[in-house]
Amino acid sequence: MNDSTRLAAIVALMVALMAAAARVxxxxxxxxxxxxxxxxxxxxxxxxxVRRLSLAYAPxxxxxxxxxxxxxxxxxxxRFAAAPAALMPPPALAADADVQFPLLYPLLDLTTTLDPxxxxxxxxxxxxxxxxxxxGPGRPDLAVALLEKGLRxxxxxxxxxxxxxxxxxxxxxxxxxxxxWFDKASRVPGAPWWLKSLAATTLAQGGDRRxxxxxxxxxxxxxxxxxxxxxxxxxxxxxxxxxEIDRLQLQLSAFLKQTGQRxxxxxxxxxxxxxxxxxxxxxxxxxxxxxxxxxxxxxxxPLWPLPVEPQAARRRPGA
Numbered sequence: 001m002n003d004s005t006r007l008a009a010i011v012a013l014m015v016a017l018m019a020a021a022a023r024v025x026x027x028x029x030x031x032x033x034x035x036x037x038x039x040x041x042x043x044x045x046x047x048x049x050v051r052r053l054s055l056a057y058a059p060x061x062x063x064x065x066x067x068x069x070x071x072x073x074x075x076x077x078x079r080f081a082a083a084p085a086a087l088m089p090p091p092a093l094a095a096d097a098d099v100q101f102p103l104l105y106p107l108l109d110l111t112t113t114l115d116p117x118x119x120x121x122x123x124x125x126x127x128x129x130x131x132x133x134x135x136g137p138g139r140p141d142l143a144v145a146l147l148e149k150g151l152r153x154x155x156x157x158x159x160x161x162x163x164x165x166x167x168x169x170x171x172x173x174x175x176x177x178x179x180x181w182f183d184k185a186s187r188v189p190g191a192p193w194w195l196k197s198l199a200a201t202t203l204a205q206g207g208d209r210r211x212x213x214x215x216x217x218x219x220x221x222x223x224x225x226x227x228x229x230x231x232x233x234x235x236x237x238x239x240x241x242x243x244e245i246d247r248l249q250l251q252l253s254a255f256l257k258q259t260g261q262r263x264x265x266x267x268x269x270x271x272x273x274x275x276x277x278x279x280x281x282x283x284x285x286x287x288x289x290x291x292x293x294x295x296x297x298x299x300x301x302p303l304w305p306l307p308v309e310p311q312a313a314r315r316r317p318g319a
Contacts, residue, residue, distance in 0.1 A: 058114045058115065059114070059115050061114050062110075062111050062112075062114035062115035062118055062121075063115075065107055065110045065111040065114060066111045066118065066120070066121050068107055069104065069107035069108055069111060069121070069125070069128075072101075072103055072104060072107060073101070073104055073128050073136075076100070076101055076104075077134065077135060077136070080100075080133070080134035081134060100133060100134075100137055101136065101137040104128060104129060104136075104137060105129060105137075105139070105142050105146070108121055108125040108128075108129070108146055109146070109149075111125075112125075112146070112149060112150065116150075116153040117153060117154065119150075119159075122146060122147055122149075122150040122160060122163075123159065123160075123163055123228065124227070124228070125143075125146050126143035126144075126146050126147050126163055126167060127143070127228075127231070129142045129143040129146065130142075130143040130167050130170075130171045132171070138171075140167045140168075140171040140172050143167045143171070144164055144167055144168075147160045147163050147164045147167070148160075148164070156188055156189070157188075158185040158186075158188035158190070158191040158195070159185075159222065161181050161182075161184050161185035161188070162181070162182065162185045162195065162218075162219075162222065164181045165177075165178045165179070165180075165181035165182040165185065165198075165202075166178070166215065166219065168181060169202060169206065169212075169215060170212075170215070173206075175202050175203065175206025176203070176206075178202050178206065179199045179200075179202040179203035179206065180199075182195050182196075182198045182199035182202055183195075183196070183199040186198075186199060192218075192222065194218055194221075195218075198214060198215060198218055201214055202215075209239055209242065209243065212239055213236060213239050216232050216235045216236050216239065217232075217236065219232040220232035220233055220236065234302075234303065235307070237281075237282040237283065237303055238303050238306050238307055240282050241281045241282055241297060241303055241306060242306060244279075244281065244282075244287075245287065245295050245296070245297070248275070248279055248287070248295050249294070249295050251274060251275070252269070252274065252293060252295060253293070255269070255272065255274045256293050259272075262293065264289045264290070264291055264293065265289065266278040266279065266286070266289065279295075281297060281298070281301050281303060282303070283301055283302045283303055285297075285298050285300060285301035285302070285303075286298060
């Protein structure tokens, strides 16, 4: 057996053993589930140390840490989603990544140190970090730091510049910084033409719903992975729902003011010819009517909860 054949056999054996270990671990977790807090400790937090220890297998180690990051983020998010309101942390701690998602950034940092060109870890990870509590730690600063780390490795990666602009725009409402990053991304050779347009729109109209729709459309068109594309499509549907709610609310408010009625059922509004039928959101789920005449998205809708919009987008005509 020559050296290359022996090396291939060793690698194949290692992969098989790791797969078997993963199956054993999955079965152990199924039979003997551990406390959620157990195991949330990283014995090694230095990516440089892990990279030296893993030697030629650094990319494989990066994959393992990335899987751990996905499991940790998803598990923590589900735990908060299932928690009763009385058990939720106080507002002062809700957006503290060190308290609510303490391992998320360290795991992402380790992943990208082991594999500095791990594209998905940068792009997905930045969204995870920036998402407000309870969907994430609400740390756009860490999201930007992660993407800037990627740019140090790949200075010509316009997608990372675009994502930094997106974080500034959507999570920080810093439209000047967002426009500057969109413009910087547009200057990279090979970058799409619409980045220059997005920079101008953000600077002139930053925060209004139309510019938000333009931004999410751009993300959908440039997405390199299906998850990001699907998320952008969902955000666009949410923005469409917000438009529909605004339009329906104007109709309902005008009707109530004119008639003095307090109709709070779709059937009553249909009989009064205010609407043609039960109004539904873009997923086909009926909108809800509150006792005080407000129209809102149903909690059973796949689009719930609607995003907290940037300040300019929350301004209503005549407000």
